Every structure is written in structure tokens, then in C-alpha cells.
Amino acid sequence: MPRKSFPMAIILLVIATCLMPGATILAQNAAATSDTLSQTEIDRIVRAFTAKETEFRKALNLYSFKRDAMIQSLGMGGQVTGEYRRVSSFTFDDQGNRYEKISFFPMPSFGGVTPEDLEDLGGIQPFALEPSKIDKYNIKYVGKEKIDELNLYVFEVTPKVVPDPKKIKERLFVGRVWVDDQDLQIVKTKGKGIPETKINKFPVVETYREQIGGRYWFPTYTYADEELIFDNGQPLHIRMKVRYSDFAPARADVKVIEVDGDELPTQEVKPPPPPKPKP
Numbered sequence: 532m533p534r535k536s537f538p539m540a541i542i543l544l545v546i547a548t549c550l551m552p553g554a555t556i557l558a559q560n561a562a563a564t565s566d567t568l569s570q571t572e573i574d575r576i577v578r579a580f581t582a583k584e585t586e587f588r589k590a591l592n593l594y595s596f597k598r599d600a601m602i603q604s605l606g607m608g609g610q611v612t613g614e615y616r617r618v619s620s621f622t623f624d625d626q627g628n629r630y631e632k633i634s635f636f637p638m639p640s641f642g643g644v645t646p647e648d649l650e651d652l653g654g655i656q657p658f659a660l661e662p663s664k665i666d667k668y669n670i671k672y673v674g675k676e677k678i679d680e681l682n683l684y685v686f687e688v689t690p691k692v693v694p695d696p697k698k699i700k701e702r703l704f705v706g707r708v709w710v711d712d713q714d715l716q717i718v719k720t721k722g723k724g725i726p727e728t729k730i731n732k733f734p735v736v737e738t739y740r741e742q743i744g745g746r747y748w749f750p751t752y753t754y755a756d757e758e759l760i761f762d763n764g765q766p767l768h769i770r771m772k773v774r775y776s777d778f779a780p781a782r783a784d785v786k787v788i789e790v791d792g793d794e795l796p797t798q799e800v801k802p803p804p805p806p807k808p809k810p
Contacts, residue, residue, distance in 0.1 A: 584665075
């Protein structure tokens with residue numbers, strides 16, 4: 532089966548739109564056309580794509596892949612004032628635990644990346660919905676949208692209850708997901724992780740998926756460009772680009788290996804706080 536993906540022209544158009552001022556999560560997709568579906572049909576589609584998201588996450592455990600993540604702070608005129616760059620290869624064990632081999636991680640010149648940013652980088656940004664947390668969301672059907680040859684159902688996703696960051700360290704997604712009407716799988720997401728605090732804000736990120744192996748849609752590109760406004764009025768212009776590539780079946784038994792080749796006990800790499808085609 533041929534690989535399905537979004538064409539380069541569509542990606543570039545969407546990224547250009549993201550750069551326009553005034554973009555918001557809930558008003559992000561005026562192109563979605565109103566399409567009347569019965570509640571029974573909507574419920575069937577939601578059950579199908581959430582079930583397939585569980586299947587996809589299990590399938591991902593059988594693959595290794597490369598992630599190239601870059602987060603930049605921008606100043607006046609768009610010049611880069613700081614950068615966090617991290618290139619890694621990932622694999623998973625049969626319990627779904629993630630392991631990382633870092634191949635490139637220069638000293639960050641942007642120190643604003645928080646533990647929550649790192650958590651979103653490995654969770655909400657590429658995947659949006661954690662299958663075990665589906666019951667914590669309200670999922671509302673918005674309409675249909677056609678992107679190239681893909682006919683997509685569009686759903687708005689909001690948490691039923693926003694976690695209190697003072698009581699629980701839980702991250703949830705707010706935004707939209709686009710579901711292919713044939714495969715009934717998520718092929719695109721746009722939103723951000725919450726909760727936010729007075730001193731910790733997060734950009735709206737757009738993630739595209741590509742069909743790998745003729746069955747599942749894997750995330751291949753994430754992009755964000757937004758000026759974050761903190762409660763004290765201080766702005767911070769952030770640009771993020773994350774590419775996922777080199778998907779390949781992997782063994783479940785892995786160890787974490789540093790760049791110099793020294794073998795370490797198996798564990799998830801936790802770095803010091805810092806974060807589809809080229810735009």
C-alpha cells in the first residue's frame with residue numbers, strides 16, 4: 532500500500548498561516564465545512580479513532596525512530612536569540628517505556644525550556660491524546676475538511692477538568708484533531724498542553740502524521756511559531772521545529788547509550804531543563 536502523507540504545498544501553506552497574527556486554537560480551522568452527522572455516527576467515529584490510537588501507540592512500541600528537536604527564542608525582526616537543539620534515536624520496551632540515545636545535544640543558548648516542555652515534547656505534541664486518558668476529554672464534532680486527497684473529520688478536544696498544577700503534575704491536550712474518514716485514524720493535530728501557570732506558558736503546535744508501513748499514521752513533523760504573553764506582560768517569541776524520521780522495526784531489549792558509546796543502566800534519559808517537510 533503506498534504511503535499517504537500531506538503534500539509539501541499544503542504544509543507550507545499551513546505554516547504560513549500559522550505565522551499570521553491573531554491565530555487561535557478554537558478559531559484555527561474556519562475551512563472546516565459544517566457536515567451533519569447523527570450523534571450515533573459521531574459516537575461511532577470517536578470510538579473508532581480512539582481505539583485505533585491505542586493500537587497505534589502499541590504499534591509504535593515496535594519501531595525505533597529519530598527525533599530532531601529545535602526550540603528557538605526570537606527577538607526583534609525575527610533574529611534568533613537562543614536555541615535548544617537535541618537529536619536523538621528512540622526505541623520502546625514491551626511495556627511502552629521509552630529509551631533514548633542522544634546523538635547531538637550542544638549546550639543550549641536558550642534556557643527557557645522547562646520539564647513540562649520536555650514532557651509535552653515526548654507526549655502531547657506528537658500524539659495529542661493519551662489513550663489511557665480519553666475519558667478525561669470532551670470530544671466535539673466540528674465538521675469535515677478536505678486536504679488534497681484526504682477527506683477528514685474535524686474534532687474539537689477539551690479537558691473535562693483542567694488539572695490543578697499545584698496538586699497534580701498531569702498534562703492534557705486542548706485543541707483539534709483531524710481524522711481520516713477511511714482509516715479512522717488521527718492524521719493531524721493542532722493544540723497545546725495545559726495547565727499553564729503565571730510563569731509557564733506553552734505554544735500552540737501543529738503536528739502532521741504520515742502513514743508508515745501501510746497501516747498506521749506516525750507523527751513526522753511538528754511546528755510552532757508564537758509570541759507567548761506571560762501574566763506580567765512579558766512577551767517571549769518561540770519557534771519550534773521537530774522532525775521524526777527513520778522509522779524502523781526495533782527490538783524491545785535496549786539500553787541507553789551516551790554519545791561517547793559508554794553503556795548505562797537501562798533508564799529513561801532526563802536532560803537538564805532546557806524544548807513534515809521543511810517550512
